[in-house]
Amino acid sequence: MELPIARFFATSFLAEEPISLRLGLLSNQATENVESFMNKIALKQTRLLAEREIHALQLAKLKQLLCWATFVPYWQVHLQRINFTSFSSLQQISKLPITTRRDLTLIPLEKRSNMAKAKKSKAVIGTTSGSTGHPLQFYRSKISKIRTKGIYQLIMEQAACMGGLTWENSRAFNLGIQRQQTLYPWNGFLWGTKLEETRENRTEFYKILRSRRIQILYTNASYLKRLYYWMDKDGEFFQFRCIVYIAQQLNKRERSELEKFFKCPTLSVYGAQECSVIGIECSGEQGVFHTVPELGYLEITDYGKRNLPPGKIGEVTYTYFENEISPFIRYQVGDRGKIEQRKQCACGGSSEVLFFEGKTAEIVDLPDGSGIIVKAISIAIDEALAGRIYQFQLIQEDHKTLRIKIVPKDNFSDEVGNALVAKVTAMLHYSMNVVVEKVKVIPSEISEKTPLFIKFA
Numbered sequence: 001m002e003l004p005i006a007r008f009f010a011t012s013f014l015a016e017e018p019i020s021l022r023l024g025l026l027s028n029q030a031t032e033n034v035e036s037f038m039n040k041i042a043l044k045q046t047r048l049l050a051e052r053e054i055h056a057l058q059l060a061k062l063k064q065l066l067c068w069a070t071f072v073p074y075w076q077v078h079l080q081r082i083n084f085t086s087f088s089s090l091q092q093i094s095k096l097p098i099t100t101r102r103d104l105t106l107i108p109l110e111k112r113s114n115m116a117k118a119k120k121s122k123a124v125i126g127t128t129s130g131s132t133g134h135p136l137q138f139y140r141s142k143i144s145k146i147r148t149k150g151i152y153q154l155i156m157e158q159a160a161c162m163g164g165l166t167w168e169n170s171r172a173f174n175l176g177i178q179r180q181q182t183l184y185p186w187n188g189f190l191w192g193t194k195l196e197e198t199r200e201n202r203t204e205f206y207k208i209l210r211s212r213r214i215q216i217l218y219t220n221a222s223y224l225k226r227l228y229y230w231m232d233k234d235g236e237f238f239q240f241r242c243i244v245y246i247a248q249q250l251n252k253r254e255r256s257e258l259e260k261f262f263k264c265p266t267l268s269v270y271g272a273q274e275c276s277v278i279g280i281e282c283s284g285e286q287g288v289f290h291t292v293p294e295l296g297y298l299e300i301t302d303y304g305k306r307n308l309p310p311g312k313i314g315e316v317t318y319t320y321f322e323n324e325i326s327p328f329i330r331y332q333v334g335d336r337g338k339i340e341q342r343k344q345c346a347c348g349g350s351s352e353v354l355f356f357e358g359k360t361a362e363i364v365d366l367p368d369g370s371g372i373i374v375k376a377i378s379i380a381i382d383e384a385l386a387g388r389i390y391q392f393q394l395i396q397e398d399h400k401t402l403r404i405k406i407v408p409k410d411n412f413s414d415e416v417g418n419a420l421v422a423k424v425t426a427m428l429h430y431s432m433n434v435v436v437e438k439v440k441v442i443p444s445e446i447s448e449k450t451p452l453f454i455k456f457a
Helices: 003-015 029-046 051-069 073-079 090-095 101-105 115-120 142-162 199-211 221-234 252-262 374-385 414-427
Strands: 125-127 137-139 172-175 216-220 242-246 266-272 276-281 289-291 296-301 314-320 328-342 351-359 363-365 371-373 389-396 401-408 433-438 453-455
Touching: 003 029, 003 051, 029 142, 051 073, 051 090, 051 314, 051 328, 090 296, 090 328, 142 216, 142 242, 142 266, 142 276, 172 221, 199 221, 216 221, 221 242, 221 252, 221 389, 252 266, 276 296, 276 314, 296 328, 363 374, 363 389, 363 453, 371 374, 374 389, 374 414, 401 414, 414 433
Parallel strands: 172 216, 216 242, 242 266, 389 453, 401 433
Antiparallel strands: 125 137, 266 276, 276 289, 289 351, 296 314, 314 328, 328 351, 363 371, 389 401
16 A cells, blocks of 8 residues: 555544444444554554644544534533634634633533433543642543554554564553553553552562563553662562653653663653543653644643743643543643654654643742742752652641651661751741651552642642
């Protein structure tokens, strides 16, 4: 099949509902696997499209999404005011309002969902991670599941390539990501909390890794740091070929230390429970994420909910094309970042890339009403404690106390802790008490994430 023809079929395939759903075929594991494989092939073809062709595909998918949204009470009101079928560019989506988790939690689920579609498809209710402090319910879509499974095949293929493996033969283990057990044929799953319970649990886990000759580890940043901690304490080591992690970003110091310990590359994937995969890290440059334009449309907006040009830092705002039941349109996911257009990337590709600047509103509030960004404090802690701790967490208990929880290594000393207290106290203009607390574990939340910063004030 000639490439232009292959690309035509790929874009047609991705622009419409999955074949099994359109034909009303019985949805089961077999049909899902076939659809997911076809999605993977289609997604590989679209990587060869020109920028104008990608925009045309996105525009077609946007119109389809807005057509679905006309059956959703919340969006009906807004869509009645515009003629979205005449949209000639993606930028015209700015005629619709921006939404946040906080906004949507105030609207009943049935008002922001197509209830007839939910009942007909027997859709399951999902929940966001709550990382913004506003956990939100939504209906999961079968379309989304099929598309996401296709993307995960591409992610694991990239991880295999980074580890020098043949993708078809790579063996991957899922550590702790329960909600994604069905997205890929894992060679095993273990609850991340099992690492903390007994030495016997960990010994059995180490045996499984060796007996199944696991090559790729799939987990989140929190569990990865705990696995490092326990392997180091238990005197164990296992040679992965690549580690794929989700949910949170690791800073340069943490990542370098983990790669040095496990002796393999790491690959980060950015997404959200409600919006699937938004970005996949470049294999040639850490911290740079290639967007997935086939699944959604990415914008960067300011606090006034206005669009920002490339290179400007603002709120990551996403329109997800693949949920026909509970649409997420111009949705601020709670992260800050910037978009850049690259004609030639380090990995050899050319596409829109995303850089992150951290979570929205991560500020330590000072008694006088001013604030210090958490990122500045975390950088200071990294510089002071590099090589001396496994993990840390900041907790603002009130306007007078900032607690720094650390999981120390053997070479951590009270002198180092006192020096850190002095440094951070100065950064806070001597207006708060800074307390360093040594702990054995910093637990993750139900969402499987361990927040860097918690504010009780």
